Amino acid sequence: MSEIERHAYDVVVIGAGGAGLRAAIEAREQGKRVAIVCKSLFGKAHTVMAEGGIAAAMGNVNSRDNWQVHFRDTMRGGKFLNNWRMAELHAREAPDRVWELETYGALFDRTKDGRISQRNFGGHEYPRLAHVGDRTGLELIRSLQQQIVSLQQQDFRDSGDYEARIRVFAECTVTELLKDDGAIAGAFGYWRETGRFVLFEAPAVVLATGGIGKSFKVTSNSWEYTGDGHALALRAGASLINMEFVQFHPTGMVWPPSVKGILVTESVRGDGGVLRNSEGRRFMFDYIPEVFKDKYADNEAEADRWYTDPDSNRRPPELLPRDEVARAINSEVKAGRGSPHGGVFLDVSTRLPAEEIRRRLPSMHHQFKELADVDITAEPMEVGPTCHYVMGGVEVEPDTAQSRVPGLFAAGEVAGGMHGSNRLGGNSLSDLLVFGRRAGLGAASYVDGLSARPSISQSDVDSAAQWAQAPFNAADGGEVENPYTVHTELQQSMNDLVGIIRKGPEIEQALEKLEQLKTRARNASVEGHRQFNPGWHLAIDLRNMILVSECVAKAALLRTESRGGHTRDDYPGMDPLWRKQLLRCEVDGDGVGVTSLPQPEMRSDLLDLFEREELQKYYTDAELAAHRELP
Numbered sequence: 001m002s003e004i005e006r007h008a009y010d011v012v013v014i015g016a017g018g019a020g021l022r023a024a025i026e027a028r029e030q031g032k033r034v035a036i037v038c039k040s041l042f043g044k045a046h047t048v049m050a051e052g053g054i055a056a057a058m059g060n061v062n063s064r065d066n067w068q069v070h071f072r073d074t075m076r077g078g079k080f081l082n083n084w085r086m087a088e089l090h091a092r093e094a095p096d097r098v099w100e101l102e103t104y105g106a107l108f109d110r111t112k113d114g115r116i117s118q119r120n121f122g123g124h125e126y127p128r129l130a131h132v133g134d135r136t137g138l139e140l141i142r143s144l145q146q147q148i149v150s151l152q153q154q155d156f157r158d159s160g161d162y163e164a165r166i167r168v169f170a171e172c173t174v175t176e177l178l179k180d181d182g183a184i185a186g187a188f189g190y191w192r193e194t195g196r197f198v199l200f201e202a203p204a205v206v207l208a209t210g211g212i213g214k215s216f217k218v219t220s221n222s223w224e225y226t227g228d229g230h231a232l233a234l235r236a237g238a239s240l241i242n243m244e245f246v247q248f249h250p251t252g253m254v255w256p257p258s259v260k261g262i263l264v265t266e267s268v269r270g271d272g273g274v275l276r277n278s279e280g281r282r283f284m285f286d287y288i289p290e291v292f293k294d295k296y297a298d299n300e301a302e303a304d305r306w307y308t309d310p311d312s313n314r315r316p317p318e319l320l321p322r323d324e325v326a327r328a329i330n331s332e333v334k335a336g337r338g339s340p341h342g343g344v345f346l347d348v349s350t351r352l353p354a355e356e357i358r359r360r361l362p363s364m365h366h367q368f369k370e371l372a373d374v375d376i377t378a379e380p381m382e383v384g385p386t387c388h389y390v391m392g393g394v395e396v397e398p399d400t401a402q403s404r405v406p407g408l409f410a411a412g413e414v415a416g417g418m419h420g421s422n423r424l425g426g427n428s429l430s431d432l433l434v435f436g437r438r439a440g441l442g443a444a445s446y447v448d449g450l451s452a453r454p455s456i457s458q459s460d461v462d463s464a465a466q467w468a469q470a471p472f473n474a475a476d477g478g479e480v481e482n483p484y485t486v487h488t489e490l491q492q493s494m495n496d497l498v499g500i501i502r503k504g505p506e507i508e509q510a511l512e513k514l515e516q517l518k519t520r521a522r523n524a525s526v527e528g529h530r531q532f533n534p535g536w537h538l539a540i541d542l543r544n545m546i547l548v549s550e551c552v553a554k555a556a557l558l559r560t561e562s563r564g565g566h567t568r569d570d571y572p573g574m575d576p577l578w579r580k581q582l583l584r585c586e587v588d589g590d591g592v593g594v595t596s597l598p599q600p601e602m603r604s605d606l607l608d609l610f611e612r613e614e615l616q617k618y619y620t621d622a623e624l625a626a627h628r629e630l631p
């Protein structure tokens with residue numbers, strides 16, 4: 001085999017979305033030499049697509065907001081399955097991370113008195129999302145990149161080399177993590193353009209690879225979201241938790257077919273948009289669950305008053321957490337009250353003046369005009385659920401973001417725990433800033449604590465290279481498979497059998513299908529050579545998508561209740577006993593094993609932030625009796 005390109009760093013960050021960039025900035029500021037590796041172009045991560053905003057309890061629009069309220073909302077949204085320590089750190093630190101972005105050059109929309117403006121979003125008690133129109137992710141990425149460039153300029157002044165301490169390896173896919181004596185030693189990958197292999201030697205790796213949406217047919221996610229980081233972590237010996245919880249965003253485009261799944265931001269509802277069925281009824285009033293009854297308006301007049309007088313009225317039910325709204329839309333369509341193309345109507349045209357819609361929702365206006373020939377200032381949109389976000393991910397230590405594997409850290413969507421069974425909108429951008437920084441800090445201090453650098457064995461490099469080349473040799477074994485066909489069947493099965501509403505027998509069917517697909521993916525064959533060869537890239541990604549799908553399906557089968565982003569038709573209620581259990585996935589042979597572990601008990605002062613009546617909806621009487629006096 002020809003000589004492999006090698007690079008040595010202190011910290012390798014895999015992923016250049018918000019989590020990766022924030023981690024890289026922190027590790028570099030701690031004096032470490034950092035590589036940022038990303039499989040797409042630099043600047044084109046998922047984060048750039050984020051529209052609505054960053055949730056942070058700054059209290060700029062309603063001074064009653066504070067970290068405790070944000071913490072409460074996050075735990076409620078996740079139906080108390082969140083890692084409470086992560087939710088606490090997140091709520092406490094998010095405002096600092098947003099203000100810090102402005103020191104990097106971000107400029108958020110302003111209130112009339114010049115403060116960072118904050119908008120309403122589902123599940124957030126007060127207006128909390130700092131935003132830049134509906135293009136917040138673009139500003140977030142732009143300012144993090146600007147900070148990286150300014151650090152590189154500083155390095156140039158110090159050493160004459162812009163890349164002395166931060167270098168970006170764009171369009172470079174990592175396929176394997178390498179270890180030395182159980183600890184991280186580096187990462188192996190290939191340049192997408194040339195197909196040449198590349199080896200990163202590093203004692204610490206931060207995974208910031210985002211989600212898994214490309215395993216599902218209808219999704220808001222782009223081609224990058226093939227669960228690589230989840231699978232890399234599993235294969236390296238780390239564990240994943242909460243994988244049964246997949247968020248289906250209630251509002252994706254449903255028409256035309258070529259754009260099905262593309263996101264329609266929650267800001268449309270946050271800014272006054274309402275959902276209607278084919279009979280013109282605002283149906284969300286029919287779907288307010290018992291646990292939220294006291295917080296949401298049960299009539300249109302009160303719901304509408306809330307936009308101007310939130311202190312004396314309850315919130316409109318269109319702003320329930322996403323899992324509730326997605327299920328409601330699904331039920332309306334199933335009951336035959338859907339829109340012509342199988343969704344429901346989302347109307348902002350009768351709620352705001354046209355000029356205001358164009359000002360507040362410029363991307364949505366453009367998106368519908370260009371892609372569906374719909375003018376949202378004059379007519380309603382058609383929308384339906386779309387696979388959007390995975391709550392499950394790498395099990396990490398909350399304060400440092402370290403996984404079970406020494407030297408392996410994870411932050412952003414690839415990490416699990418923070419959002420419990422369901423993420424609130426806006427809580428991902430704040431999550432990736434808070435825990436991206438913590439992962440960078442954690443990785444730097446881990447490296448500081450090492451007495452010697454790990455080394456990578458040649459045989460590990462050879463087997464990583466051999467595996468990556470396997471799709472070119474699959475034809476030698478006889479039967480061959482087209483990776484695109486296998487991918488299409490995987491997406492269809494996950495969508496139909498482990499999608500928004502699940503049933504035991506269907507999940508079992510999905511698991512049988514996944515076994516077949518696993519075998520077929522081993523025979524996925526491609527022609528030609530390694531120079532830009534998308535079929536080869538997909539054949540490599542397939543292994544990750546199937547492994548991660550197996551985690552989702554196996555955990556979904558075990559969890560015999562419905563909670564957040566996991567709805568079992570055969571177990572429709574929430575079961576307090578399941579609130580005490582997490583499901584952990586680990587590699588077992590060439591598949592995945594799932595075991596249960598206890599959910600850590602919430603610290604007493606945090607539990608005290610909730611009223612007893614609310615806790616009774618989630619906790620058993622015995623648990624509450626054991627807790628000291630509650631207000």
Ligand code: FAD
Nearest residue numbers: 015016017019039046047052053174210412413426428429
């Ligand atoms: P990403 O930003 O996705 O970055 C992942 C990076 O990993 C990319 O650079 C990718 O190239 C790289 N990568 C992946 N695999 C590999 C590999 N094998 N080798 C090398 N590199 C790899 N959240 C909010 O809080 N507010 C919002 O308003 C909001 N709006 C959204 C709108 C849309 C359309 C979508 C899809 C999501 C939205 N979200 C929002 C969710 C949020 O954007 C994502 O959860 C978040 O950006 C994930 O950030 P990340 O840093 O974890 O990963």
